[in-house]
Amino acid sequence: xxxxxxxxxxxxxxxxxxxxxxxxxxxxxxxxxxxxxxxxxxxxxxxxxxxxxxxxxxxxxxxxxxxxxxxxxxxxxxxxxxxxxxxxxxxxxxxxxxxxxxxxxxxxxxxxxxxxxxxxxxxxxxxxxxxxxxxxxxxxxxxxxxxxxxxxxxxxxxxxxxxxxxxxxxxxxxxxxxxxxxxxxxxxxxxxxxxxxxxxxxxxxxxxxxxxxxxxxxxxxxxxxxxxxxxxxxxxxxxxxxxxxxxxxxxxxxxxxxxxxxxxxxxxxxxxxxxxxxxxxxxxxxxxxxxxxxxxxxxxxxxxxxxxxxxxxxxxxxxxxxxxxxxxxxxxxxxx
Amino acid sequence: xxxxxxxxxxxxxxxxxxxxxxxxxxxxxxxxxxxxxxxxxxxxxxxxxxxxxxxxxxxxxxxxxxxxxxxxxxxxxxxxxxxxxxxxxxxxxxxxxxxxxxxxxxxxxxxxxxxxxxxxxxxxxxxxxxxxxxxxxxxxxxxxxxxxxxxxxxxxxxxxxxxxxxxxxxxxxxxxxxxxxxxxxxxxxxxxxxxxxxxxxxxxxxxxxxxxxxxxxxxxxxxxxxxxxxxxxxxxxxxxxxxxxxxxxxxxxxxxxxxxxxxxxxxxxxxxxxxxxxxxxxxxxxxxxxxxxxxxxxxxxxxxxxxxxxxxxxxxxxxxxxxxxxxxxxxxxxxx
Numbered sequence: 001x002x003x004x005x006x007x008x009x010x011x012x013x014x015x016x017x018x019x020x021x022x023x024x025x026x027x028x029x030x031x032x033x034x035x036x037x038x039x040x041x042x043x044x045x046x047x048x049x050x051x052x053x054x055x056x057x058x059x060x061x062x063x064x065x066x067x068x069x070x071x072x073x074x075x076x077x078x079x080x081x082x083x084x085x086x087x088x089x090x091x092x093x094x095x096x097x098x099x100x101x102x103x104x105x106x107x108x109x110x111x112x113x114x115x116x117x118x119x120x121x122x123x124x125x126x127x128x129x130x131x132x133x134x135x136x137x138x139x140x141x142x143x144x145x146x147x148x149x150x151x152x153x154x155x156x157x158x159x160x161x162x163x164x165x166x167x168x169x170x171x172x173x174x175x176x177x178x179x180x181x182x183x184x185x186x187x188x189x190x191x192x193x194x195x196x197x198x199x200x201x202x203x204x205x206x207x208x209x210x211x212x213x214x215x216x217x218x219x220x221x222x223x224x225x226x227x228x229x230x231x232x233x234x235x236x237x238x239x240x241x242x243x244x245x246x247x248x249x250x251x252x253x254x255x256x257x258x259x260x261x262x263x264x265x266x267x268x269x270x271x272x273x274x275x276x277x278x279x280x281x282x283x284x285x286x287x288x289x290x291x292x293x294x295x296x297x298x299x300x301x302x303x304x305x306x307x308x309x310x311x312x313x314x315x316x317x318x319x320x321x322x323x324x325x326x327x328x329x330x331x332x333x334x335x336x
Numbered sequence: 337x338x339x340x341x342x343x344x345x346x347x348x349x350x351x352x353x354x355x356x357x358x359x360x361x362x363x364x365x366x367x368x369x370x371x372x373x374x375x376x377x378x379x380x381x382x383x384x385x386x387x388x389x390x391x392x393x394x395x396x397x398x399x400x401x402x403x404x405x406x407x408x409x410x411x412x413x414x415x416x417x418x419x420x421x422x423x424x425x426x427x428x429x430x431x432x433x434x435x436x437x438x439x440x441x442x443x444x445x446x447x448x449x450x451x452x453x454x455x456x457x458x459x460x461x462x463x464x465x466x467x468x469x470x471x472x473x474x475x476x477x478x479x480x481x482x483x484x485x486x487x488x489x490x491x492x493x494x495x496x497x498x499x500x501x502x503x504x505x506x507x508x509x510x511x512x513x514x515x516x517x518x519x520x521x522x523x524x525x526x527x528x529x530x531x532x533x534x535x536x537x538x539x540x541x542x543x544x545x546x547x548x549x550x551x552x553x554x555x556x557x558x559x560x561x562x563x564x565x566x567x568x569x570x571x572x573x574x575x576x577x578x579x580x581x582x583x584x585x586x587x588x589x590x591x592x593x594x595x596x597x598x599x600x601x602x603x604x605x606x607x608x609x610x611x612x613x614x615x616x617x618x619x620x621x622x623x624x625x626x627x628x629x630x631x632x633x634x635x636x637x638x639x640x641x642x643x644x645x646x647x648x649x650x651x652x653x654x655x656x657x658x659x660x661x662x663x664x665x666x667x668x669x670x671x672x
Contacts, residue, residue: 057537134580191584201393202584212580214573214599222602224580231567231581237550244470244548244560245567246582248527248538263550266558 025171027328028164034278034326037319038168041276045252046175052274056176060251062206062243062264063169065183065190067257068280069198071150071160073289078189079121080157081144083113085128096127126228129186130210134224141192155333158197162280163332165255169198172253180251182243183207184235184260188226206246208234239264252276258292259309265318277318281305284323287330361507363664364500370614370662373655374504377612381588382511388610392512396587398542398579398600399505401519401526403593404616405534407486407496409625414525415457416493417480419449421464432463462564465522466546470560477528491669494533498616499668501591505534508589516587518579519543520571520596524562542582544570575600588612594628595645601654613654617641620659623666 029035045054066072086105089096096102101120104112116124129137150157169179181200183190187207194200209232212224234242240263243251253276254261254268265277282291282305292305313320323330365371381390402408422441425432432438437456440448452460465473486493505515517536519526523543530536545568548560570578576599579587589612590597590604601613618627618641628641649656659666 057531187581187584195393203582205584209581212577214576214603222576222599222606224576240550240558240560241548245523245545246539248523248541263558267550270558 025174026164026167028167030326030328032326034319034321037276037278038171041253041274042171042175044274054252054273058249058252059172059175059177060180060247060249061172061177061253062180062182062239062251062255062268063165064239064256064258064261064264065181065185065207067282068255068261069161069165069169069181070157071288072257073282073291076185077157077160078185080148081141081189082121082124082128084144084148085140086124089127093127102127125186129189130226130228132226134188134212134226137188137226138192141189145193153331153333158193159333160331161197162327163329164327165280166198166332168255169200173199177253178204180204180206180243180247182234182239182254182264184233184238186210187232187234206232206234206242208232208238235260237263240267243267254278255280257282258304259306262309262312266316269316269318277313277316278321279305279309279313279318280321280323281310282323284327284330287334288323361510362500362503364503366662366664368662370655370657373612373614374507377589377610378507378511380610390588390609394585394588395508395511395513396516396583396585397508397513397589398516398518398575398587398591398604399501400575400592400594400597400600401517401521401543403618404591404597405497405501405505405517406493407624408593409618409627412521413493413496414521416484417477417525418457418460418464420480420484421476422460425463429463438463461522465525466562466564468562470524470548470562473524473562474528477525481529489667489669494529495669496667497533498663499665500663501616502534502668504591505536509535513589514540516540516542516579516583518570518575518590518600520569520574522546523568523570542568542570542578544568544574571596573599576603579603590614591616593618594640595642598645598648602652605652605654613649613652614657615641615645615649615654616657616659617646618659620663620666623663623670624659 026035026038044050044052045059047053063069066076070077083105086102090102090106097106101116101123104116105124145156145158148157149155150160153160172179179198179200181190181194181198181204183206185207187205187209190207191202191205194202194205208230211227211229211231213227214222214224216222232238232242232245236259239261243264250271251268252271252274254264255278256265257280261279265279269275269277282289284290310320312318362371362374380386380388381395383389399405402412406413419441422438426438426442433442437452437459440452441460481492481494484493485491486496489496508515515536517526517530517534517540519542521543523541523545526543527538527541530538530541544566547563547565547567549563550558550560552558568574568578568581572595575597579600586607587604588607588610590600591614592601593616597615601615605611605613618625620626646656648654
């Protein structure tokens, strides 16, 4: 009787080689080259008898965050956080009200704010995210995330994650991969919500990191203060450098969306055996945004997918994910 | 019948409440305050109904290496590695032969070498451990570990680990703790052998770390070069700072043996709930060494257990492990 069941089960498998829709670990992905690349990579690296088998302890997959796991356009979420914090900071240090760039931020003039330079933003970052204890910083970020809403979808920023990428994270983890975020954003900032939003624990978040200083409060209790000193600039070459320092292993799979991720993808692909490198292309103005090569922009900022990056991807065998064509759905909250 | 067996088994358990010797996870520890502290901590933090229960994802235990997990006396293993590498380095750069401190090292004069300053040692460290690719460094360290033997026991350095501490690492891991090394030694150096020797993977080794530089070889293949630039000095306050950066969680248990570990132990104990802080005291001249408070030394180097540290341990409720009294055996290779 048992044999009969087994034979029947086998027959069903042979008759329907496609995975049942309910069993598809990537239901929000359309069939195509991107989805196939992921499935082929997973099957090649987890099968004990596969020539490209990867031992579980070496299964590392790294993900850029902004523009790869969640929306980065038109402005990074962490920059919005810093701008939103300015009034509270100026309240504590009134002398800043008359000093740039704080004066511009307080004016609320969006056009003027959009013109702030990187140096201005770094000043705002230092004023709003350093000089307090690490616990105070975490509390402030948590509080902000609960109430802040994005301008277009009127939702918490933590809901603006891409459903297909969340499925991909889970699919890789279900197959023994440890998923890391490797972000140009602040390591401390992302660690506040990474577990809840992505299922990625703080120790698996590598990001741009400042130093801390160990000290004691008036009761002799030790605490850490966030310093403005930069320890790791986790963009461009800083990504493989950060991966080496924080993980000490080369990833087998890496996912990005911009020229700031190029070195991480190169470094990943340069390893032996099966390696997967993928780039999210923002070409969906209707459901999300279209920018980068979709717009033909000559932009060279970290967060940009240039035509040169597109050409490099083709040359190097990196798989480009077209948001418009490869994703059946973009957000969990949108039924599209 | 089954019930009878169960009743008999229960009776045996009630009659002999002590764990069977074969089931004791710490067979190389003598009964006493140190062993009890470990068992009490584990039971308090893993029992679902315990008021001090710690969720699995937060179970972090950090271990200093030199003098805590393996022998550090009379000279750190990594320093011996660097000194041993000097002839090969000078062969590639003959101009160093006439320059101090390389001249002294090449002379082989042990008395003169013992007098080298910290600055001299840093110069030797930079010359022998930076300026090469991370792969070259790993290969050299592996090669050295295979052939180098310590002067007293004539064994590979990787065998000079303390058996009771290896048991402790396994016991904590068996109860859901992730064990980390947090060492003043070089992160890259320890990562070469940590998995094999301690069962601790590279991503769970936090140590003194230099930067790397991303670049390309003549075939366009990317690689990382070790830089002399210091990113993290993982001693004293650098230990909690390094833990925060690399792990992002406060440990529930921390183990050290010197004043360089004091801040890590303070930081660990300052958390809520059950926290365990322990210090290995080297008071066993026969089986290992006696130094620190056992010798009444007023030494203040990182690797030293001073009388002040001993007093602080008593005041703070840190448990001191007496190597002589608490350890039934010291090394796996010695039958004592």
